[in-house]
Amino acid sequence: MAKPPLKPRTLAAQAMGAIDPETHAIVPPVHVASTFLRDPDNQYRTGYIYGRPDNATVRQAESVIAALEGAPEALLLGSGMAAATSVILALEAGAHILAPKVMYWALRHWMLNDAPRYGYTVDTVDMTDTAAIKAAIKPGKTKLIWIETPGNPLWTITDIAAVAKIAHDAGAKLAIDSTAATPLLTRPIEHGADIVMHSATKYLNGHSDIIAGALATARADDPLWQSIRNVRARHGAILGPFEAWLLLRGLRTLDVRVRAACETAADLAARFAKHPLIAEVLYPGLASHPDHAIAVKQMQGGFGGMLSVRVKAGEAAAIDAAARVEVWKRATSLGGVESLIEHRASIEGAGSPCPPDLLRLSAGLEDADDLFNDLDRALRGANA
Numbered sequence: 001m002a003k004p005p006l007k008p009r010t011l012a013a014q015a016m017g018a019i020d021p022e023t024h025a026i027v028p029p030v031h032v033a034s035t036f037l038r039d040p041d042n043q044y045r046t047g048y049i050y051g052r053p054d055n056a057t058v059r060q061a062e063s064v065i066a067a068l069e070g071a072p073e074a075l076l077l078g079s080g081m082a083a084a085t086s087v088i089l090a091l092e093a094g095a096h097i098l099a100p101k102v103m104y105w106a107l108r109h110w111m112l113n114d115a116p117r118y119g120y121t122v123d124t125v126d127m128t129d130t131a132a133i134k135a136a137i138k139p140g141k142t143k144l145i146w147i148e149t150p151g152n153p154l155w156t157i158t159d160i161a162a163v164a165k166i167a168h169d170a171g172a173k174l175a176i177d178s179t180a181a182t183p184l185l186t187r188p189i190e191h192g193a194d195i196v197m198h199s200a201t202k203y204l205n206g207h208s209d210i211i212a213g214a215l216a217t218a219r220a221d222d223p224l225w226q227s228i229r230n231v232r233a234r235h236g237a238i239l240g241p242f243e244a245w246l247l248l249r250g251l252r253t254l255d256v257r258v259r260a261a262c263e264t265a266a267d268l269a270a271r272f273a274k275h276p277l278i279a280e281v282l283y284p285g286l287a288s289h290p291d292h293a294i295a296v297k298q299m300q301g302g303f304g305g306m307l308s309v310r311v312k313a314g315e316a317a318a319i320d321a322a323a324r325v326e327v328w329k330r331a332t333s334l335g336g337v338e339s340l341i342e343h344r345a346s347i348e349g350a351g352s353p354c355p356p357d358l359l360r361l362s363a364g365l366e367d368a369d370d371l372f373n374d375l376d377r378a379l380r381g382a383n384a
Contacts, residue, residue: 184301
């Protein structure tokens with residue numbers, strides 16, 4: 001009788017069962033060599049030539065991410081931004097791109113300000129409105145629709161399958177930033193996505209000690225994927241071997257970390273939704289969230305560890321509350337074992353579409369009561 005396929009939790013925890021062939025160590029070594037010996041006839045039968053396009057430790061981490069995403073291949077790059085921009089730079093010259101109105105601020109800024117310098121045109125649209133997406137398509141010119149779900153920092157949910165159909169009907173590719181969902185909660189390729197991107201700095205690593213980006217593809221023979229491979233190699237954007245080793249270590253605990261963060265975020269969302277000093281909680285797991293039904297349809301096992309709260313007293317009170325916390329840490333990023341808080345509009349600066357009264361929260365692995373009580377005290381102190 002055939003063995004049933006291993007569950008994602010097992011695949012990640014055992015790093016695909018990787019064992020060092022020489023020592024039988026259950027933790028793989030870090031391969032740091034930059035160059036490799038040729039065979040006497042000048043061939044490279046090991047498959048390794050030079051460290052800029054390829055690395056054995058990187059390959060190991062890529063294989064785990066590909067398995068988790070249900071993808072034939074994955075690539076690791078030096079940051080989430082390197083991963084995202086490589087997708088765009090791999091497009092044909094003059095391509096038109098659709099992106100979300102509200103999304104990760106650094107990529108939004110790059111798309112609107114830097115991508116045009118490379119000959120691309122970018123329009124932003126509400127990715128929860130399929131009619132608006134269809135209306136924004138430029139027939140024959142739109143080559144990529146980029147979505148982010150859950151969308152940072154409002155945690156909107158985009159219907160991946162619906163947007164995939166729009167993209168494919170227009171002859172375009174669908175790429176999705178699935179950082180906040182992780183492959184444990186959503187596998188976008190199963191919903192029709194062509195490319196999945198992660199800031200692996202966040203949940204995939206989960207320990208706030210590396211910068212990394214990941215891409216996974218629905219088809220290894222896709223010309224766009226091959227172009228992305230070339231961009232990574234020619235731009236020298238591959239992840240370093242030690243960072244790949246740390247990422248592999250982080251992936252081993254991905255399942256337990258993400259599920260714990262989801263549980264805490266759901267708890268906090270429900271409690272802050274009743275808080276007298278909070279005007280609104282943005283969390284797709286709440287029935288009151290406008291995209292809750294879509295989240296239920298395409299997220300399994302939880303609704304993520306990210307939420308945002310809007311402070312009733314406004315911007316000044318939100319900033320003051322963030323200044324008063326002790327358990328929460330005032331820091332950029334998300335998805336680590338420690339819980340983080342940010343007044344996001346201040347971070348993004350002028351032109352940010354983020355509401356000024358919003359605090360973005362990344363639930364870590366601390367006790368939910370400690371997190372609630374800490375922010376509750378900070379809110380009450382800011383409103384005293």
